[in-house]
Amino acid sequence: MIVVVTGASGVGKTTVGVALARRLGWPFLDADDFHPAANVEKMRRGAPLTDDDRRPWLDAIGRELARRAAEGDDVVLACSALRRWHRDALRAGARGADVRFAYLRAEYDEIDRRLRARTGHFMPESLLRSQLDTLEPPDPVEALAVDAAAPVDAIVEAIARGLTLLPAAQWQS
Secondary structure (H helix, E strand, C coil): CEEEECCCCCCCEEEEEHHHHHHCCEEEHHHHHHHHHHHHHHHCCCCCCCCHHHHHHHHHHHHHHHHHHHHCCEEECCCCCCHHHHHHHHHHHHHCCEEEEEEECCCCHHHHHHHHHHHCCCHHHHHHHHHHHHCCCCCCEEEEECCCCCCCCHCCCHHHHHHCCCCCHHCCC
């Protein structure tokens, strides 16, 4: 199974994804690691990515998901997957693997506060508006929506329960 933790930059995808992977005992992948250097440089300059910029990035992630699925690996992936077609591309790239999405939702002010406090990341807070303008929030059938303002442990448990990733006996009270 592949669990994709989605949402705009700054909602906590990596933090939640790492914690969820640890909780499940699965490997963690960060989609940021798959960006071509040109994409990273573009974002560093404060220019939003286009769909044409995102295609090779999503293709690279899809190839890795397909490889992991073919090897029988379960994986947690942190990936913005802002548009429906991005999520469809990840599903298609995984070649029939069980892909489930957890969408971290947050208000602009909360995300902006987090981005302004973050250091060492190529994505500047100036791109938040473009991320939210691009965002097509998944519907409840497509993804489990979780409030990103909740504590990380609570988010992880909500995802584990909501996507039935663990038997009920392993849920934390």
